[in-house]
Amino acid sequence: MPDPRPSGTETTAMLGESTAFLDLLEHTSRVAAVNKPVLVIGERGTGKELIAARLHYLSSRWEAPLVKLNCATLTEALLETELFGHEAGAFTGASRRHIGRFEQAHGGTLFLDELATVSLRVQEKILRAVEYGQFERVGGSETLSVDVRIVGATNGDLPAAVRAGTFRADLLDRLAFDVLTVPPLRARTGDVMQLAEHFAVNISRELGRDLFAGFSESARAALVRYPWPGNVRELKNVVERSVHRTPADEPVDTIVFDPFASAFRPAVETAPDAEQGTPPEQASIRLPCDIKTELARLEIDLVQRALVEARHNQVEAAPLLGLGYHQLRALLRKHGMVKSRRRREGP
Numbered sequence: 001m002p003d004p005r006p007s008g009t010e011t012t013a014m015l016g017e018s019t020a021f022l023d024l025l026e027h028t029s030r031v032a033a034v035n036k037p038v039l040v041i042g043e044r045g046t047g048k049e050l051i052a053a054r055l056h057y058l059s060s061r062w063e064a065p066l067v068k069l070n071c072a073t074l075t076e077a078l079l080e081t082e083l084f085g086h087e088a089g090a091f092t093g094a095s096r097r098h099i100g101r102f103e104q105a106h107g108g109t110l111f112l113d114e115l116a117t118v119s120l121r122v123q124e125k126i127l128r129a130v131e132y133g134q135f136e137r138v139g140g141s142e143t144l145s146v147d148v149r150i151v152g153a154t155n156g157d158l159p160a161a162v163r164a165g166t167f168r169a170d171l172l173d174r175l176a177f178d179v180l181t182v183p184p185l186r187a188r189t190g191d192v193m194q195l196a197e198h199f200a201v202n203i204s205r206e207l208g209r210d211l212f213a214g215f216s217e218s219a220r221a222a223l224v225r226y227p228w229p230g231n232v233r234e235l236k237n238v239v240e241r242s243v244h245r246t247p248a249d250e251p252v253d254t255i256v257f258d259p260f261a262s263a264f265r266p267a268v269e270t271a272p273d274a275e276q277g278t279p280p281e282q283a284s285i286r287l288p289c290d291i292k293t294e295l296a297r298l299e300i301d302l303v304q305r306a307l308v309e310a311r312h313n314q315v316e317a318a319p320l321l322g323l324g325y326h327q328l329r330a331l332l333r334k335h336g337m338v339k340s341r342r343r344r345e346g347p
């Protein structure tokens with residue numbers, strides 16, 4: 001879909017032709033024109049920030065600032081001063097007045113990323129700023145008025161957070177005038193190759209190569225079959241890494257999903273009482289999650305490690321996983337990890 005704005009604005013073209021993605025773009029364009037708050041919901045790496053930019057540049061506010069703030073990276077006190085600013089002398093070390101993001105975004109759009117992490121007290125201040133356009137700088141008594149459109153984003157479940165008492169129902173009501181849900185990449189596998197080619201061409205240019213020689217058939221199959229829990233961001237990283245590790249002029253045949261895979265990877269040290277707690281790999285999976293995706297990811301990871309350990313001899317890799325050769329082959333096919341070369345594969 002062509003971008004109606006002149007080049008030079010901050011928009012990055014969003015690629016994709018799947019129905020789910022085109023529906024989202026269409027919904028985005030429709031809601032952009034309405035001067036109301038919007039929520040953008042989706043897993044990490046799906047393109048929420050690009051959708052927020054699109055909302056801004058397709059709105060009547062497009063010449064005013066688009067100001068962004070990731071709420072998860074700041075402590076409560078810092079988030080408050082970042083959003084609303086502070087007066088000189090508001091606290092120790094506040095030698096000058098600081099203009100907050102609400103003021104900076106006046107006339108434009110304020111993108112609040114990772115909104116679900118905001119404390120209830122700061123949520124209350126945000127609600128007032130959204131509802132009445134009014135707030136005070138920290139340490140100030142003057143009430144300021146701004147005209148800001150809020151676009152909030154999260155990969156969390158805000159209605160569930162309301163039920164759990166960690167998110168204000170009135171703020172959610174207010175922000176959820178319309179909700180854009182960005183589909184995960186595994187729900188639009190038709191877009192994978194277009195995105196992969198785009199990222200591959202860009203990184204080839206960055207690496208100073210004359211051209212990108214394409215992906216082999218087995219590499220394409222692996223890209224399309226992988227469940228992409230980290231979505232477009234993960235795809236970009238994996239493609240860039242795979243191109244980088246392939247000699248210039250050769251088509252990419254090996255997709256490097258896990259940069260740490262190595263026969264010499266140090267063994268994970270286990271604490272004596274490790275049986276009691278959650279294993280670190282499982283603890284790092286944040287809930288809510290898609291259990292099928294996580295299990296597929298674990299399978300791919302273990303298969304890759306066994307292959308590396310067996311120097312890609314599948315007959316030797318299979319017993320490392322407690323599998324027979326044909327069971328391993330079935331797993332490789334399931335995850336699109338089969339090499340197109342058919343020579344010397346049998347036991």
Ligand SMILES: Nc1ncnc2c1ncn2[C@@H]1O[C@H](COP(=O)(O)OP(=O)(O)O)[C@@H](O)[C@H]1O
Pocket residue numbers: 012013014015016042043044045046047048049050051195232233236
């Ligand atoms: N449809 C798309 N076309 C091109 N690049 C995309 C697309 N969706 C996401 N990206 C890229 O993927 C990365 C993650 O996108 P981002 O908007 O930061 O995701 P999120 O905010 O949901 O975590 C960025 O580098 C972004 O440019």
Ligand SMILES: [Mg+2]
Pocket residue numbers: 045048049113
């Ligand atoms: Mg983001």
